[in-house]
Amino acid sequence: MEPILATNKLSPFRQGAQAGISIAIGYMPIALTFGLLAKTTGLTFLETVMMSMIVFAGASQYIALNLLSLGTGTFEIVLTTFVLNIRHFLMSASLNEKAESDELWKKALYAFGITDETFSVAATKEGTVNASYMFGLIALSYGSWVVNSGIGHLVGASLPQSLQTSMSVALYAMFIGLLVPSFKKQRKTMWLAGLAAMINSVLLFFHMPKGWAIVVATLVSAVLVQYAVNEREREDA
Amino acid sequence: MHSGIVLLILAMGLVTYIPRMLPLVVFHRVQLPPFWQGVLKNVPYATLGALIVPGIFFIQDDKWFGVLGFTSAVLAAWLGANVIVVVLASVAVLSLYALM
Structure with missing residues (x-):
């Protein structure tokens, strides 16, 4: 039998998933709007969901839509995406200092889910991070991103205007919520x-x-x- | 599906994945000099500063929106609120402001 006390201590995966809730909330308005914009740019439902599944990078995906609607060529869009993502070199190197020595393939796998948001949450966590924690964190964030992109395209609308407007602060508020406690320490x-x-x-x-x-x-x-x-x-x- | 779009998505995926993956894989079990270890441990706090400012002040045309969101989030976080509470509190404050 499992000792009862052990149930109080969450597994790393569940800890990660719990930490991912605020990211999932913050991604909702952005992903819904992305789905909507992708539709108006002329992307099919499948293309929209596929882009969110394969790229999983908010700012790059928005800019890609913008450039597509301007008729920009593939090479230039890809180059712009790369430049926009150079910051992830730094984040990944920084996370590596905090990462437990998991097997290499696990690190290469969770690396796919490093975004500004998942990095910020993982990097400000107490202690080290391991692959299970990262998988939990990314599962929620990625799920919200992909599902809400699809919903945005299907429904063809985002949240009611007033809620959409006030939710635009969500991810910034999350960054502040992660940063400020460190000031005291x-x-x-x-x-x-x-x-x-x-x-x-x-x-x-x-x-x-x-x-x-x-x-x-x-x-x-x-x-x-x-x-x-x-x-x-x-x-x- | 349009094959040009699929190609674009795959290429975007590749140039997004490479910067995320390379450092974790290349520095796997590599011990950097202490100075650079220190720099990399500083990165999260510096990144957060640059992710928040000046972006938050431009979320809406109405500048007060960002200022109010910034202030309420900093206040809630300073008082020790959990991250989710910080997010919900600042969204609530801005919803109230939008209603006015």
């Missing part, structure tokens, strides 16, 4: 976030493409703060 996280936010704003103001701006802002901030931390430790020593 480690003061340097405030510097990291603040500095990156400032650099990102300045770069976008000068019209740097979004894909590059976020990479430059993140790297410069992470390196500068690490340098400052090292210097201070050296002085203290």
Whole structure:
């Protein structure tokens, strides 16, 4: 018999799934709208669902629709997608520092589900992350993304306008909900976030493409703060 | 299905998967120098800063929308609310604002 106490402790998969609920909620309005826009751009239901299943990247999929409707060629759309996704190199490398040493194929499999949102949730979790946790987290996020894209195309409508408008804040609120608690634990996280936010704003103001701006802002901030931390430790020593 | 679209989707899938997968696979069991380990551990907090600002202030044409959403989320999170509560609270605040 299983000990009764063990039921209080969730399995890593269920922990991940639970952490994925806010992502699933946040993806709903974006995926519904994607399905709707895909329909108006002329994609069939199958093509729409297939794109969400295979690409699983919100911003890229939106831009692809936009470029398709402008009649842009395949190569340019793919290149734009790549540039927009360069930031995931950084996220994947960062997650690797936190990842338990699972078998390689499992890591290669859950890598498919790394988005801004799943990365943020996994990276701010206490302790390490393993493949089961990632699978749980991704199952909910991916499910919401794919299913709601399909519904958006089928129903041909998104949420009521007022709800759609207020739900546009959902993912940003989630990012804030993940970030702010770390301010209380480690003061340097405030510097990291603040500095990156400032650099990102300045770069976008000068019209740097979004894909590059976020990479430059993140790297410069992470390196500068690490340098400052090292210097201070050296002085203290 | 249009074969051009299918090809586009597959190519997009490939250039999306590669950046997500390569570091996890290449750095599998690789020990980076301590400085770079530190930098990579800093990445999540820096990324979050850049993901939130300035994006949140442009979610609607009405600038107050972003400002209000930002403030209510920061307040709820600072008071120790769980992430889902932070999300629901800021959506609720903005729904109220939209009704006014």
